[in-house]
Amino acid sequence: MRVFVTGSTGFVGSAVVRELLGAGHSVLGLARTDKGVEQLKAQGAEALFGTIEDLEVLKRGASESDAVIHLAFIHNFADFAGCCAIDREAITAMGSALVEAGGDRALVITSGTMMLAQGKLGTEDDAADISNPMAAARGASEKVCLDFAKHGVRASVVRLPPVTHGPGGNSGFMGPFVSVALEKGVSAYVGDGQSHWCAGHRDDAAKLYRLAIEKAEPGSIFHAVGEESVTIKDIATEVGKHMDIPVVRISTEEVPEHFGWFQFGVMADNTASSAKTKEVLGWNPTGPTVLKDVPVVIEFIKSHRSQF
Structure with a gap:
């Protein structure tokens, strides 16, 4: 597959790129700096210059790919709701491009287990705890993604644990x-x-993202939790x-x-x-x-x- 990866030069994203290339996939990575472009090229991936606010760039990357793995997120806790709104717009842009392109295409986005209710063991079947404003804001991205399953996209969500380490x-x-x-x-x-x-190791998370684009059924939610x-x-x-x-x-x-x-x-x-x-x-x-x-x-x- 040709896979478009946002957040491709980040802590988890760089491991995802390495995992995809090692499994024989080709990668088009979104990069917002010249350093990021060079990093992707050094790994053997292609680079597309832009940010997750450049919706036309995102549409282009998605339309030219068989699958999208969306890892990028603006971590500005002073305007968390605004960052989540940008996230939803990015998911909508890429998902719409995959629908328009047609065929068997996959969209995998990133969420977190911190979206779940506290104090009990959360499962993949649990929805975001909307009583928590931060969880409600980020959890809405899951719905935006999974709604694309109704339009022929193999849409799924990977929830990362709060300790994704390495x-x-x-x-x-x-x-x-x-x-x-x-x-x-x-x-x-x-x-x-x-x-x-x-908790979970970032290399294990990278394997999970790869498996999701390869095998996930539409509408699935996965947990990258090792512990x-x-x-x-x-x-x-x-x-x-x-x-x-x-x-x-x-x-x-x-x-x-x-x-x-x-x-x-x-x-x-x-x-x-x-x-x-x-x-x-x-x-x-x-x-x-x-x-x-x-x-x-x-x-x-x-x-x-x-x-x-």
Whole structure:
């Protein structure tokens, strides 16, 4: 297949490009900088210059491809609703182009398990928790995508866990968590530390995106979750050990001062299953666990501290 990939030079996207090329597919990657264009060419992919706000560029990329994998997202939490609106417009543009092109074409977009209700094990059959404004805003993108299944497109959604980890990136929630530990000189967990994050390795996520364009039935939702539940206390303990700093317990009242803008992440209790994903697609995650990857996350954050 010829696959158009947005977010193709990002942390997960670059792994997706590598996975696709390794499986014999050709890749057209969206790039918004000259550096990104060169990165794609070095990997053996073609590049299309533009951003996810360039709707005509997106339509062109989709119309020239057999499948679209949409990973790009503007992470501006000051205007999250606006970023989600841009996301929906991009999905609509690419999906419409695939419908117009006709034939057996696939559209796979990215969402997150954080869209699901907190405090219980989420499954692929669960919808976004619309009582949460952030989840409602991002979850609407899932509906826009899946509606294209009614028009002959093999439309599906991949939900990434909040800790999608691996070398060379901030690894989702792990990045700000480690950054706070570096700044404060302690690795902190809240209360009894028994809140949870689900996790998955980025290379396993890349395999899932490939399987989705190859095999997904229209209207499917998949979870790129290798570990259903890792306690934040276990993560804090491992971070403290590798950074040689104290591991401390803080109260809920201390969270805003200690974690700042990341308080929403450290207070999250997000667990999710990928049982259906594994059964339907034969996906078998084999990457390192998040606790095994703590040293590579620390190494990355230490060398990129100005970004956090």
